[in-house]
Amino acid sequence: KDRGAAVSMRKEVDANGKTIMRPVKKGVRDFSFGRVLGEGSYSTVYFATDRQTLKEYAIKVLEKKHIIKERKIKYVNIEKDTLNRLTEHPGIVRLYYTFQDENSLYYVLDLCNGGELLGVLKKTGTFDEECTRFFGAQILDAIEYMHSRGVIHRDLKPENVLLDDQLHVKITDFGTARLLSDPRAPQAPPRIEDTGTSSRSKDQDDDSRAASFVGTAEYVSPELLTNKNACKASDLWAFGCIIYQLLAGRPPFKAGSEYLTFQKIVNLDYEFPMGFPSAARDLVERCLVLDPARRLTIEHIKNHEFFDGQQFGKALWRTKAPRLRPYA
Numbered sequence: 129k130d131r132g133a134a135v136s137m138r139k140e141v142d143a144n145g146k147t148i149m150r151p152v153k154k155g156v157r158d159f160s161f162g163r164v165l166g167e168g169s170y171s172t173v174y175f176a177t178d179r180q181t182l183k184e185y186a187i188k189v190l191e192k193k194h195i196i197k198e199r200k201i202k203y204v205n206i207e208k209d210t211l212n213r214l215t216e217h218p219g220i221v222r223l224y225y226t227f228q229d230e231n232s233l234y235y236v237l238d239l240c241n242g243g244e245l246l247g248v249l250k251k252t253g254t255f256d257e258e259c260t261r262f263f264g265a266q267i268l269d270a271i272e273y274m275h276s277r278g279v280i281h282r283d284l285k286p287e288n289v290l291l292d293d294q295l296h297v298k299i300t301d302f303g304t305a306r307l308l309s310d311p312r313a314p315q316a317p318p319r320i321e322d323t324g325t326s327s328r329s330k331d332q333d334d335d336s337r338a339a340s341f342v343g344t345a346e347y348v349s350p351e352l353l354t355n356k357n358a359c360k361a362s363d364l365w366a367f368g369c370i371i372y373q374l375l376a377g378r379p380p381f382k383a384g385s386e387y388l389t390f391q392k393i394v395n396l397d398y399e400f401p402m403g404f405p406s407a408a409r410d411l412v413e414r415c416l417v418l419d420p421a422r423r424l425t426i427e428h429i430k431n432h433e434f435f436d437g438q439q440f441g442k443a444l445w446r447t448k449a450p451r452l453r454p455y456a
């Protein structure tokens with residue numbers, strides 16, 4: 129069922145003169161398209177206004193011909209299924225409805241006026257601890273919600289963390305997510321040392337992309353590089369990389385080529401810049417652990433000293449963003 133189906137109702141009079149409400153599916157004509165907000169590999173995201181309600185949205189447009197030629201139909205379906213599964217969390221970009229015309233697919237989504245977190249970070253270079261805590265707590269809250277709905281993002285990075293006009297986080301880009309068939313199944317993380325014997329669970333077989341997909345080099349977890357499949361803890365590896373990057377101004381693993389970056393990751397070859405705050409350092413060190421089974425869990429991270437005094441849950445999403453300041 130396309131959750132994006134009939135959204136607005138139109139009053140009409142039927143054959144016997146009775147007034148009825150007929151569901152009306154919105155289409156391209158109902159929106160006036162503005163500037164391009166972002167370009168993905170298979171999509172373009174536009175600013176758009178609903179002509180009727182004047183509400184502003186982001187509309188992601190995917191060209192059918194291109195998706196078919198590039199054999200990305202599965203990604204498109206995964207993204208739509210994921211967005212339809214992640215419906216009510218302030219930290220996740222919301223999909224309102226979808227429609228299509230002969231050439232393209234259209235997703236009507238939350239507009240994130242603040243753009244990408246990476247862009248904001250580049251302006252100040254680094255964030256101080258208060259800002260890092262503010263953004264980190266929201267990203268963690270959103271990851272907790274995703275995992276509770278059986279979704280592993282697999283490509284978390286500052287480019288995919290968008291901001292709304294209150295500088296609140298909106299996680300996006302779910303085309304590479306992994307949907308666990310049973311969201312509640314406690315997912316046993318694969319142990320690095322016995323990769324040879326790791327049993328291929330049902331999910332892995334379903335998720336034929338498990339063997340092929342690898343995220344963005346700097347944020348890829350070691351288990352994805354060694355035994356090919358991501359688990360929920362893989363998103364917490366990326367979380368550790370993001371916390372490091374917000375305070376240091378660069379990701380922990382970055383080398384001249386993807387291959388050299390991968391080498392650094394599997395060898396846990398990174399160091400902290402001088403003056404990196406100690407609580408944050410301890411948190412990052414406990415997230416950037418090669419064995420996913422030994423990485424901090426979300427609960428542990430929320431209770432970590434770095435987040436002392438930080439509220440999570442509803443209260444978190446009502447707090448005002450701190451002034452953006454660089455780390456001294």
Ligand SMILES: C[C@@H](Nc1nc2c(c3cc(-c4cn[nH]c4)ccc13)C(=O)N=C/C2=C\CC1CC1)C(C)(C)C
Binds near residue numbers: 166
């Ligand atoms: C990461 C993504 N970039 C973006 N994706 C989305 C934006 C977005 C907005 C700005 C922006 C706004 N103001 N200034 C810049 C810059 C980049 C954006 C938005 O507002 N709403 C939903 C989006 C995506 C939803 C998608 C999950 C379905 C790529 C590069 C892939 C196009």
